[in-house]
Amino acid sequence: MPVQTSRPRRHLFAVVMVAVAAAIVVFGVMNRRTQANQLQELAAGQALATVALVAPSSITHAALQLPGRIEAWSRAPIYARVSGYLTHWTVDIGGSVKAGQVLAEIETPDLDQQLLQARAELVTARSAANQAANTARRWQLLAQSQAVSQQEVEERTSDLASRRSVVNALQANVDRVQVMQSYKRLVAPFDGIVTERNTDIGSLINVGMTPGSELFVVSDVRRLRVYVSVPQRQLALIRPGGLAQIFVPERPGKAYAATVESLSQAVDSGSGAMRVQLSVDNAQGELLPGAFANVQFESSGNANGVGLPPSALIIGKNGVHVAIVDAGGIVELKPVMIARDYGAVIELAGGLAMGEQVIANPPDGLASGDQVRVATAPKG
Structure with a gap:
């Protein structure tokens, strides 16, 4: 009886051990499969490029303000064409002149003697020419009577x-x-004002056209260049x-309308800037040639421009x-067009x-249709 009782127990124990072993095997297989799936997902995730996003910003164009220099529309330095002594001048600095008006007169004794x-010499030459004409006429008469040779007549x-x-x-x-001698009288070439007078009565005048040797400077300031x-x-x-708009320090708060006349069409290699010429009406004479001015250009851009950092292009x-x-x-990948470069932001014209x-x-090699993983929220 004891032997018969122990055999079923041994069979039961063996069955339990087999079941436990099978469970262990099944658990190990399932665990390995789960780990393999996780590795595949991790590898797939690492294969995707991780990128940060940025949202386009709205660009509002501020008025462009730059320093400028005011110059007369026409400026004529008056130099001496003859040497002598200044006898008198008629217009001082700040005086208005008309075209052809006499500014000063020069006494030229040397030139008078040359005249x-x-x-x-001209009188002497004319007398000799008259005598030669009479002689030629007489020899032509003598040639008709064969008294002289034709060679002598010629x-x-x-x-x-x-x-x-x-x-x-x-x-x-x-x-x-x-x-x-007509240059003894210095005259204004056009209507304007005398902005410089660098001579006086009795001054020795020499012929010259070097900067600084001008006797007068006449400027047309009814219209100015900026x-x-x-x-x-x-x-x-x-x-x-x-x-x-033109602003000058001596008249705060007052703006003068100006128009862009021309651009030099060349960028200076030293300053990296192009020279731009504007014109401004100065009928009231409130603006002064040679003065400093602030120039504010009207914005011609779109107030709702779209901007991105340069790194996004x-x-x-x-x-x-x-x-x-x-x-x-x-x-x-969307094509875009650059409108303006503000340094930290690029304005796009469309797209x-x-x-x-x-x-x-x-990243390099990115193409349309590629999939990426977003790392951070977009920057607004």
């Missing part, structure tokens, strides 16, 4: 032509000296015919693109709308 000498005729040439040369010299150096970054804002042989990410993490999610720093 007397030139006239005397010699007298040639001498007459030579003396007449001398007369013409001396006449031209007299005319030249007379023209030079010169501004516009940095290359802001050149897209400036167009011929554009409007601007993909620049390649096919142009400029940005990488857009949808809700599922799928990338789309991107507000609210779209853009990759802040697109």
